[in-house]
Amino acid sequence: MAGFITQQGGSESHTAIMARSMNLPAILGTQNLLATIRSGQTLVVDGENGKIIIDPTPETLNEYRRKIEARRRLNRQLARLRSLPALTQDKTRVSMQANIELARDIDGALNAGAEGIGLLRTEFMFLNRNSLPNEEEQYTLLKAIVEGMQGRPVTIRTFDLGGDKLPTLLDRKYSMSANPMLGLRAVRLSIKEQKLFEIQLTAILRASEYGPLKILLPMISSVEQIRQVKQILNKVIVKLKKRNPSLNLTMPPLGAMIEIPAAALIADSLAHEVDFFAIGTNDLTMYTLAIDRGDEQVANLFNPLHPAVLRLIQFTLEAARRNNKPASVCGEIAGDPRFAPLLIGLGVRELSMAWQSIPRVKQRIRVLKTGPATRRAFAILDQTDEDKVAALLDDFNEDL
Known part of the structure; x- marks a missing residue:
C-alpha cells in the first residue's frame, strides 16, 4: 500500500495515528470524494498538505517525484542524528522514546534512535480476531518486545479497549x-x-x-481506580509466585495516563498513588473541547493549542514537579517539531512519538535554548485566543 484516503475520520483519529506510525500518506474525512474516483485513475495523495489530485498532469507528477526525492535526502540527513542525544543548545537533555504497537516496530524505533518505548499500545493484540489472546500469546509478544529493546525501558499501556476499539467477543x-x-x-x-x-x-x-518495564493505566479519572488496579496487581503477583516460586517478581513502576480533564485537575492526588504520569494530549484535547477527533464534521475544531488544554498540561506538569514524579507527553503533539519549543519550555523532558518522527523532533530540540523556550511558553500560557497562541509559537519556530 502506497497511501490511502477515507470518507470519514479526522487528522487526530486512531486511523490517522496508525497511518503516521506506518509512514503512509493518508487523507481522512473526504466525504463524497470517493464517489467521483474511478478504478484505474491515477491519484496523488499529499498527506502533508491534505491534497488529493485526480489524474495529475505529467508536470504535476514530476513535481511530486522531486518532492519524494527531496524527502528521501532529508531522511538520510536526519539519520545522522541517530546516535546523538536530544540536547538543547544550553545542555538540557530530553529523552526520546517511541510509541509502538507490535514487535515489528522495534527495528524502526532503534534505527531512529529511540531510547526506549514510551507507549506500547497493547489493545492491537485483541483486535481483528475471533478469539481473545490467552496469557501465553500475550507473554510471548511482550517478551519479544522487552528483549528486542536490549535493556531500554518499555512502558506497557494496559488495553485501551472500548470506545471505537472493542474486540468482537466483548462487542457481543x-x-x-x-x-x-x-x-x-x-x-x-x-x-x-x-x-x-x-x-x-x-x-x-x-x-x-x-x-525494565513500566505499566501505564489509560483513562484514569480517580484515585480509587488506581487503588483497585493495585489490589488486582498484588493478587496477580501472589498467584504467580505460588505458581512458580522461583520467579523474582516485584511491582513494576505504575503510571497514569493524564487524558481526562478530571485526572489533570487531581494530578496532585494521583501523584501519591503512581510512579509517573504520561500526558495523552489526543484524548485530553478531545475531552476538554468535547470534540470527537474521529468526526470529520468537527475535526477542524480539534486544537491542542487551545488555552484550556495547555493549562491542563501545565497543571499536570506542575503537580508532577511538586511530587517529584516524572511526566512524559505521548500524544501526537510530541511527534510534531512545531510543538517542541512549547513542550520543552513547559518543562517536559520526555517525549514519546511514532518512531518516524524522532529524528525531526530531535533536530528541532538541538537548535533550541531552554531559557527562551520557557519564556515563550509562559507568554503563550498568558493568552486566551487560540490564533494568538499559534502565532506566538510559529514566530518562535521561524526564528530558530
Missing part, C-alpha cells in the same frame, strides 16, 4: 453505548472484566523478567 457481550468514548472503555473495562485484565497483567509481569 456489551450493548453499544450512545457515547462510546464516554462509556465502558480502557481502565473502566479492565476493572469490570477483571479476569481478562488479570491475564494481561500476568503476561506483563512474566515479561518483566527480561528487561
